[in-house]
Amino acid sequence: MPRLLFADDRGRVYDHPDLLAAVRSGDDLLPPPERAVPLPEGATLTMLPGRRPVGIDPAGGGLSVLREVRVGRRTIVPHAVGATLPPGWTRTFLPAAARPPLATVAATPILPQWAYTAAAFGPAGPVAWALHTDRRGHWNPRAHSTPALPGLVRATLAANGNPIYRQLARCALEWRCFTAQNTFTLRDEGAIPSSSGCNAACIGCLSDQEEGMPPASHERIRRAPSAEEMAEVALRHLERAKGRVMVSFGQGCEGEPLTRAREIERAIRLVRARTSRGSIHANTNGSLPEALGRLVDAGLDSVRISTNSASPDLYAAYYRPSGYGLADVVRAIGVAKERGAYVALNLLTFPGATDREGEVERLCDLVARTRVDQVQTRPLAIDPDVYLEVARGRGAGGPALGIRALVAALKAARPGLVVGNFSRARAERGRPARAARRPAPREPGRPARRGEAG
Numbered sequence: 001m002p003r004l005l006f007a008d009d010r011g012r013v014y015d016h017p018d019l020l021a022a023v024r025s026g027d028d029l030l031p032p033p034e035r036a037v038p039l040p041e042g043a044t045l046t047m048l049p050g051r052r053p054v055g056i057d058p059a060g061g062g063l064s065v066l067r068e069v070r071v072g073r074r075t076i077v078p079h080a081v082g083a084t085l086p087p088g089w090t091r092t093f094l095p096a097a098a099r100p101p102l103a104t105v106a107a108t109p110i111l112p113q114w115a116y117t118a119a120a121f122g123p124a125g126p127v128a129w130a131l132h133t134d135r136r137g138h139w140n141p142r143a144h145s146t147p148a149l150p151g152l153v154r155a156t157l158a159a160n161g162n163p164i165y166r167q168l169a170r171c172a173l174e175w176r177c178f179t180a181q182n183t184f185t186l187r188d189e190g191a192i193p194s195s196s197g198c199n200a201a202c203i204g205c206l207s208d209q210e211e212g213m214p215p216a217s218h219e220r221i222r223r224a225p226s227a228e229e230m231a232e233v234a235l236r237h238l239e240r241a242k243g244r245v246m247v248s249f250g251q252g253c254e255g256e257p258l259t260r261a262r263e264i265e266r267a268i269r270l271v272r273a274r275t276s277r278g279s280i281h282a283n284t285n286g287s288l289p290e291a292l293g294r295l296v297d298a299g300l301d302s303v304r305i306s307t308n309s310a311s312p313d314l315y316a317a318y319y320r321p322s323g324y325g326l327a328d329v330v331r332a333i334g335v336a337k338e339r340g341a342y343v344a345l346n347l348l349t350f351p352g353a354t355d356r357e358g359e360v361e362r363l364c365d366l367v368a369r370t371r372v373d374q375v376q377t378r379p380l381a382i383d384p385d386v387y388l389e390v391a392r393g394r395g396a397g398g399p400a401l402g403i404r405a406l407v408a409a410l411k412a413a414r415p416g417l418v419v420g421n422f423s424r425a426r427a428e429r430g431r432p433a434r435a436a437r438r439p440a441p442r443e444p445g446r447p448a449r450r451g452e453a454g
């Protein structure tokens with residue numbers, strides 16, 4: 001069994017000589033029910049300030065909170081350690097950590113928006129509890145943030161006054177957004193930020209955070225671009241890029257693209273009047289079904305619609321939507337499918353909430369009913385304690401079946417369903433998935449095990 005990791009105040013990570021690692025699912029701390037994988041390339045160990053590491057005592061097998069530990073000649077108060085994963089991986093467990101009983105904001109700050117994942121020290125080095133859900137190599141961290149990138153950004157800015165490139169330059173260089181970088185390196189999926197406002201107020205929004213929360217990890221585009229400006233960026237990418245060529249509206253540095261549907265529709269029509277090359281895609285909250293339908297009619301051929309749950313109360317508590325609800329999102333999926341778009345569900349996953357038995361059943365029903373083509377399982381990037389406050393007492397209940405069992409159940413609910421983390425270019429879409437005859441997440445009466453493979 002892998003050993004417990006802990007960190008000192010300066011973020012230096014150590015493995016404990018005796019204690020074994022525990023993991024967390026929702027509020028439960030438990031011995032790992034499945035094997036960890038070697039820490040993937042591009043993953044990073046990260047400390048959880050103010051949270052005490054929780055391990056397993058190898059002698060008795062009980063849980064043990066590590067409140068103090070000797071490091072050389074010093075005794076330190078340790079912090080819990082987790083991992084953040086590269087694209088293509090889905091977390092299966094949270095780091096096991098305990099907040100002190102008298103936690104203060106200064107000593108135990110709310111954690112920034114990362115997808116904290118259980119990690120430990122195995123016989124050959126650090127390990128994490130995660131599933132490799134998309135093996136496509138084109139999002140490899142090694143192929144991004146290259147030494148050539150700053151020069152390409154400078155050259156593009158010098159040759160083109162379009163303000164979208166100024167925003168994308170910050171995204172590419174400061175926030176290391178791979179989609180923004182692709183717009184300069186002219187390959188695969190390029191970004192077109194389109195909106196500065198949103199009709200939701202997600203607790204874990206990457207581009208807008210309330211006072212008292214950690215600062216948003218991206219800064220939103222200040223001025224929403226015109227249809228002509230968006231069309232210019234899209235055309236350059238679609239005509240010249242290599243690889244899995246697509247452009248996408250709806251980035252981490254913006255609000256909700258459907259709030260600018262009229263301008264995006266015009267931009268798509270301008271683009272498709274000039275080229276039929278590549279794919280036009282949108283990442284959206286799916287709040288405005290009719291607006292989405294108009295975009296598909298104009299030439300949007302792929303859409304990814306986000307949700308954290310198929311339960312209206314849990315959806316509303318996290319998204320805090322204004323003027324729409326989960327029923328509209330479900331209708332938007334139907335409209336996009338009917339009009340012929342490739343539709344992916346962007347499922348924000350959280351061990352111990354998304355994989356509760358009742359939630360799994362509702363998600364399987366949603367996937368089978370709406371006939372989505374793909375589910376992108378994306379670990380929700382948020383302080384685990386903040387999300388549990390949102391999820392506690394909401395959504396459908398039941399025991400947590402595990403993220404592996406959730407993935408397996410989704411695949412069983414809709415045979416041929418693509419489960420992965422990246423949007424598919426046109427040539428990769430293959431045959432559409434079929435509805436299962438019986439959208440059952442598991443055999444009746446047989447409890448799914450945590451470790452069931454997908």
Ligand code: SF4
Nearest residue numbers: 198200201202205255
């Ligand atoms: S829908 Fe997107 S942009 Fe809007 S609040 Fe949620 S995460 Fe932020």
